[in-house]
């Protein structure tokens with residue numbers, strides 16, 4: 089863990105600001121997608137309707153997406169994220185509350201923290217959008233053990249999804265978004 093910012097105080101005020109932030113993509117991994125489908129009883133078509141595919145427009149990944157794998161679709165390479173309404177709200181936000189809180193994606197569980205694995209070490213920091221979070225700086229001191237546990241789970245998910253994306257981008261012939269979601273939902277690695 090990063091020793092430079094060990095002392096941080098945080099308590100989520102449930103303000104919902106991170107769910108309303110237009111520029112924060114709620115990217116999803118394979119496990120996030122399976123959890124969503126199982127938790128809401130969604131078919132693959134219904135899962136697709138809850139997602140947006142953000143096409144990759146340049147060689148250089150946008151800030152904040154450097155560690156997120158893009159996947160090939162019929163429209164080009166894209167990042168997968170939960171759909172947002174025109175005003176920037178996540179589609180699962182209602183009256184400032186998350187309607188899928190127990191099964192929310194890893195990025196939602198992590199915010200305002202971000203994690204990265206470097207060789208055998210895990211480092212953590214604060215989101216580039218940390219200034220929107222009123223919970224930072226209040227509440228109890230964040231325990232490193234809790235952060236470490238969350239980081240390990242989130243990074244394992246991401247690592248699995250990266251492997252999947254690599255295989256998909258290299259092998260799959262029928263690279264449509266519909267086929268991609270079917271493949272994710274039937275992949276036993278994401279159900280574990």
Ligand code: SF4
Nearest residue numbers: 100101104106221223
């Ligand atoms: S912006 Fe911060 S305090 Fe508000 S809901 Fe998100 S994590 Fe919680």
Ligand code: SF4
Nearest residue numbers: 107178180181186196
């Ligand atoms: S899934 Fe829930 S926690 Fe995540 S952005 Fe949407 S409303 Fe917020």
